[in-house]
Amino acid sequence: xxxxxxxxxxxxxxxxxxxxxxxxxxxxxxxxxxxxxxxxxxxxxxxxxxxxxxxxxxxxxxxxxxxxxxxxxxxxxxxxxxxxxxxxxxxxxxxxxxxxxxxxxxxxxxxxxxxxxxxxxxxxxxxxxxxxxxxxxxxxxxxxxxxxxxxxxxxxxxxxxxxxxxxxxxxxxxxxxxxxxxxxxxxxxxxxxxxxxxxxxxxxxxxxxxxxxxxxxxxxxxxxxxxxxxxxxxxxxxxxxxxxxxxxxxxxx
Amino acid sequence: xxxxxxxxxxxxxxxxxxxxxxxxxxxxxxxxxxxxxxxxxxxxxxxxxxxxxxxxxxxxxxxxxxxxxxxxxxxxxxxxxxxxxxxxxxxxxxxxxxxxxxxxxxxxxxxxxxxxxxxxxxxxxxxxxxxxxxxxxxxxxxxxxxxxxxxxxxxxxxxxxxxxxxxxxxxxxxxxxxxxxxxxxxxxxxxxxxxxxxxxxxxxxxxxxxxxxxxxxxxxxx
Numbered sequence: 001x002x003x004x005x006x007x008x009x010x011x012x013x014x015x016x017x018x019x020x021x022x023x024x025x026x027x028x029x030x031x032x033x034x035x036x037x038x039x040x041x042x043x044x045x046x047x048x049x050x051x052x053x054x055x056x057x058x059x060x061x062x063x064x065x066x067x068x069x070x071x072x073x074x075x076x077x078x079x080x081x082x083x084x085x086x087x088x089x090x091x092x093x094x095x096x097x098x099x100x101x102x103x104x105x106x107x108x109x110x111x112x113x114x115x116x117x118x119x120x121x122x123x124x125x126x127x128x129x130x131x132x133x134x135x136x137x138x139x140x141x142x143x144x145x146x147x148x149x150x151x152x153x154x155x156x157x158x159x160x161x162x163x164x165x166x167x168x169x170x171x172x173x174x175x176x177x178x179x180x181x182x183x184x185x186x187x188x189x190x191x192x193x194x195x196x197x198x199x200x201x202x203x204x205x206x207x208x209x210x211x212x213x214x215x216x217x218x219x220x221x222x223x224x225x226x227x228x229x230x231x232x233x234x235x236x237x238x239x240x241x242x243x244x245x246x247x248x249x250x251x252x253x
Numbered sequence: 254x255x256x257x258x259x260x261x262x263x264x265x266x267x268x269x270x271x272x273x274x275x276x277x278x279x280x281x282x283x284x285x286x287x288x289x290x291x292x293x294x295x296x297x298x299x300x301x302x303x304x305x306x307x308x309x310x311x312x313x314x315x316x317x318x319x320x321x322x323x324x325x326x327x328x329x330x331x332x333x334x335x336x337x338x339x340x341x342x343x344x345x346x347x348x349x350x351x352x353x354x355x356x357x358x359x360x361x362x363x364x365x366x367x368x369x370x371x372x373x374x375x376x377x378x379x380x381x382x383x384x385x386x387x388x389x390x391x392x393x394x395x396x397x398x399x400x401x402x403x404x405x406x407x408x409x410x411x412x413x414x415x416x417x418x419x420x421x422x423x424x425x426x427x428x429x430x431x432x433x434x435x436x437x438x439x440x441x442x443x444x445x446x447x448x449x450x451x452x453x454x455x456x457x458x459x460x461x462x463x464x465x466x467x468x469x470x471x472x473x474x475x
Binding site: 136140143144146147150151154155160163164167168171172175178 | 401409411415419423426473
């Protein structure tokens with residue numbers, strides 16, 4: 001089978017690795033373009049438009065990287081756990097492949113949040129690290145990502161790896177609300193929530209810069225995950241006809 | 254139906270009694286780890302009194318992790334685990350029995366031994382009893398959550414280390430509240446909240462982990 005014709009409306013049309021591979025290939029350039037544009041806009045606002053902070057001076061500008069990375073780290077974990085759970089419950093390969101693809105990007109975002117936060121902590125709190133609730137739970141999130149990657153790497157049988165990773169991801173999702181609410185539940189050094197659905201306590205330009213950067217990080221994450229999942233699809237489906245044809249036509253770069 | 258829990262506990266205790274070395278090794282490891290900390294840090298009594306709960310708790314965590322591979326490995330090797338998966342009895346109950354037996358041979362002796370360390374670190378009678386209470390509530394949680402890790406990594410290469418990596422992040426809340434309870438007691442602040450949270454973790458784990466371990470076992474043994 002080389003070509004497929006789309007039926008009138010099928011909710012599960014893109015649940016097949018083959019069709020999703022093509023879709024992802026078409027979507028990646030758009031998401032990357034969006035990511036680049038939004039990053040440029042966000043950084044412009046961050047460095048040239050947003051005013052100097054009253055208490056922190058210029059060092060607060062790390063917020064334009066730190067907060068988006070932290071938001072993405074939590075969001076990506078939940079998305080990863082969601083797709084892993086779907087793969088476990090419905091036995092769909094593509095869902096599990098997507099979960100596997102999300103993990104490294106999520107780990108990167110977590111590491112970036114920890115690193116940028118550490119650099120921010122030095123001028124403002126006086127130390128690179130404190131053992132307060134939010135930092136510790138974000139560190140645990142990094143360990144959970146790494147544990148997920150390690151577990152899947154240790155199992156040779158891909159389906160068993162998918163399911164075992166799914167169980168681990170689902171158990172770890174409990175940590176995300178803990179991170180989110182840690183600043184409210186414990187007396188921590190970390191700043192409390194200044195942005196919520198009801199409004200924010202930040203200056204408008206700062207808020208906009210942060211939201212644009214968050215959107216940029218999100219677009220980048222989607223592009224990176226789609227790119228990675230295409231590679232995973234090719235690896236796992238390498239014995240199927242459509243992959244063999246693509247390889248034969250040397251369309252795989 | 255609930256008889257199966259008692260049966261599984263009895264069987265595991267019998268097996269453990271025949272291989273006392275395994276059980277005693279874990280306890281011995283716990284003792285050694287707690288002992289070498291003052292040797293490394295120095296004998297200053299006030300410092301030791303301050304770090305005692307943390308040291309005992311971390312050693313308890315490490316000892317629990319060390320004993321995890323043995324939870325399912327022997328049964329997996331001789332085929333008993335497959336029979337448990339095929340059994341007419343509910344798998345979560347069998348798992349509960351195994352976790353309970355594991356706790357009886359690792360967590361419970363550890364908790365009792367900690368009384369001695371309460372004396373060795375000179376933390377006072379009140380703090381020692383809070384420490385024992387926190388361990389009594391916390392070590393079963395370690396056995397239960399550890400069982401999930403052991404089930405997920407059943408038969409994998411790199412076994413023990415991988416299990417530790419997976420299971421330690423999940424242990425951390427128990428560690429924080431367990432050691433925190435003793436710390437609060439030493440500081441004169443209320444420790445009841447910590448113990449109640451540990452109790453909540455225990456109830457949560459009792460309800461959820463047997464089911465999760467069952468799923469993990471079926472994935473690992475298929």
